[in-house]
Amino acid sequence: TDEQREYLEELLSYTHDDNDSMVPRRFELAGWLKHYYRITKRNGISRETGITPHGLRHGYAQRLYERTTGHPAAVKDVPQLARDIDKIEERIARLLVSENLGHSRESISSAYIGSHD
Numbered sequence: 001t002d003e004q005r006e007y008l009e010e011l012l013s014y015t016h017d018d019n020d021s022m023v024p025r026r027f028e029l030a031g032w033l034k035h036y037y038r039i040t041k042r043n044g045i046s047r048e049t050g051i052t053p054h055g056l057r058h059g060y061a062q063r064l065y066e067r068t069t070g071h072p073a074a075v076k077d078v079p080q081l082a083r084d085i086d087k088i089e090e091r092i093a094r095l096l097v098s099e100n101l102g103h104s105r106e107s108i109s110s111a112y113i114g115s116h117d
Contacts, residue, residue, distance in 0.1 A: 007043060010039070011036075011039070040053055057101065057112070058112050060100075060101075061073070061097045061100075061101060061109065061112035061113055062075065062076070062112065062113055064093075064096065064097055064100060065093050065094075065096075065097050065109075065113045068089075068092070068093040068096055068097075069085060069086075069089055069090060069093045071084065071085050073112075073113035073114055074113060074114030074115055075112075075113055075114035076114075091106070094106050094109040094110075094113070095109075097109040097112060097113060
């Protein structure tokens with residue numbers, strides 16, 4: 001959504017470039033985490049609300065997979081998926097999810113979307 005994009009752009013504004021760490025150079029890790037969680041809480045993202053940053057990441061990965069393949073992610077526990085999904089289409093979706101999450105390994109996508117194996 002536009003709101004999510006604005007939030008991510010705010011977080012990215014604290015880095016120097018796309019290849020930099022998400023912890024800005026002017027912060028120590030502990031100080032950055034405190035700042036980060038203050039921002040997320042201000043935006044309704046906290047354990048108290050039941051919405052966590054990593055949970056949002058999982059949801060994003062699952063929606064991207066479903067938009068790419070037309071099938072829900074395996075973690076949605078839909079048994080007939082293993083038979084119905086095209087293997088090439090499935091691999092492309094996994095690579096896309098992995099890349100969008102900032103990983104270079106296809107296998108990491110299983111942690112977010114599950115596996116049909």
